[in-house]
Amino acid sequence: MYAAVLRTPYALRTFGAALLGRLSYGTVSLSLMLAAEATTGSYAVAGTVMAVFGAASVLLSPLRARFVDRYGPRRALTPMALGYAALLGVVAAVTWRPGAPGWLLVALALCAGAATPPLGPTMRAVWSRLLPDKRLLQRAYSLDGVAEELLFVSGPLLVGVLVLGAPAALGVALSAGLVAVGTLVFVASPPVGSVVLEGPRRRERARVVGRIGHPVAVTLGVGVALGATDLLVLAFAGDRGRADTAAWILAALSAGSAVGGLVNGAVEWRIPARSRLTLLTFGLAAALGAAALAPGLLALAAAVACVGLFVAPALTTAYLIADEAVDPGLRTQAGAWVNTAVNAGSSGGTAGVGLLVGHLPLSVCFAAAATAPLLAGLATTVRRAPRPAPVAPSSPTGVRCAE
Structure with missing residues (x-):
């Protein structure tokens, strides 16, 4: 495999x-x-x-x-x-x-x-x-x-x-x-x-962002959710006097992401990549929404691990869509835009939820964080899919690069 x-x-x-x-x-x-x-x-x-x-x-x-x-x-x-x-x-x-x-x-x-x-x-x-x-x-x-x-x-x-x-x-x-x-x-x-x-x-360079609007928008929502989750886990653990457990709960997120990524690579998907990305985003939003109902640290760790199951597959699928949507000589830029969307979304998610923590119950904050990937997935489902860019024939001996 x-x-x-x-x-x-x-x-x-x-x-x-x-x-x-x-x-x-x-x-x-x-x-x-x-x-x-x-x-x-x-x-x-x-x-x-x-x-x-x-x-x-x-x-x-x-x-x-x-x-x-x-x-x-x-x-x-x-x-x-x-x-x-x-x-x-x-x-x-x-x-x-x-x-x-x-x-x-x-x-x-x-x-x-x-x-x-x-x-x-x-x-x-x-x-x-x-x-x-x-x-x-x-x-x-x-x-x-x-x-x-x-x-x-x-x-x-x-x-x-x-x-x-x-x-x-x-x-x-x-x-x-x-x-x-x-x-x-x-x-x-x-x-x-x-x-x-x-x-x-x-x-063609000017069209890069236009061609990859779908994966960029979705991964922006995923990034917001991830950034918010980091801070919310720390706040949840701190409220229960166990701030030291936050690192282990976030490790469960990484473990879930690793498992999800390996499973995603092993499955021969029949669902088109664009539809698959939207479904993965909905799954991530649902898992994060479930974290709002967690009564304790163990339940939160389990919910966060479920969130992780969708992270690596969603990002992998986004990179694949971006790679196929642009001319071969623009693939590094396409991948970089997806990468930038995740990182920028993560920073924004941390900052945004930081304004909510302390003013709203943590369950409401978790639910609010789940709306970012949900709205991103919903918004992209109503957008018309862009026409794929012409792709030059590939040779097994040459290589293109991406960021």
């Missing part, structure tokens, strides 16, 4: 290198926050550093993806990764001891976030070129999504182990090393060099 994906020539080598680089994204957030707080003694500065870094990384993602489509991964990713790693190295150096000025950390975080290499979308575009068989491509995307979920769980754990006996800046330095080594090995893989470049089709 999944072995067939990894047995594809160069697949394991390329995927492994991409995962090594992407592990940096699992370690960098916590490392930056801890390092900024340790050197300045201010949680406000640490929060500002993280907010600036995250905003620059998320909002500029489509632009960086466009560079990859335009110039190819080797010419675009290499300077991005080395510049990003160098900036993180400077952050590690200035935060190694107390006394770094907050304004300097904010400026460095802004520059580093702007240079974040789009390894995830690029790898997904490489998958689409390596695996012209749609069934195998679905499995590859599912495997990719599950692996990414595990990276974001294991990354903070790795940082936690590191900072037990070393400055938090070591985690920042580790993040720099991971992305530099992983990206260099990734772009050296033969398939990554065989890309379909974007070319000068400005009109």
Whole structure:
């Protein structure tokens, strides 16, 4: 099943290198926050550093993806990764001891976030070129999504182990090393060099967002739900005097997502991808709505795990739809827009539900969070499906890239 994906020539080598680089994204957030707080003694500065870094990384993602489509991964990713790693190295150096000025950390975080290499979308575009068989491509995307979920769980754990006996800046330095080594090995893989470049089709570039409006809108709703869930779980556990259990409940969300992703990749779906994405979104909304009825922590963990069952399948399906909707030379940008929608929705969901917590019962807040994916799914069902873009014939020996 999944072995067939990894047995594809160069697949394991390329995927492994991409995962090594992407592990940096699992370690960098916590490392930056801890390092900024340790050197300045201010949680406000640490929060500002993280907010600036995250905003620059998320909002500029489509632009960086466009560079990859335009110039190819080797010419675009290499300077991005080395510049990003160098900036993180400077952050590690200035935060190694107390006394770094907050304004300097904010400026460095802004520059580093702007240079974040789009390894995830690029790898997904490489998958689409390596695996012209749609069934195998679905499995590859599912495997990719599950692996990414595990990276974001294991990354903070790795940082936690590191900072037990070393400055938090070591985690920042580790993040720099991971992305530099992983990206260099990734772009050296033969398939990554065989890309379909974007070319000068400005009109087609302008249509990217229009063609992928459905998956972008739905994943925005999914992101809102996920961001809200993180804060609501913490509030729920805190209200019961067990704030320490929040991490385990959120781990159930990740576990559910991993299981759902693996099952999704193993099933040969007969339902069209657009309809499947809408149904998955409704399922996620229903599971999150059920969390509003949870009487205790165990019931909440079970409900959140059910929410997770729909997360990876929904995101995988969204990436597949975006990949098929655009010209081959624009696939990195298409994937980046979906990725940006999830991350932006997550930030918005956390901020939005933060305004509700404390003013409304948590059950009402959970129900409100469930309306985001529900409304996104309902809104997209009444929209006319866009005509698919013409797709050039694929060759099993070449590869396109995505963020």
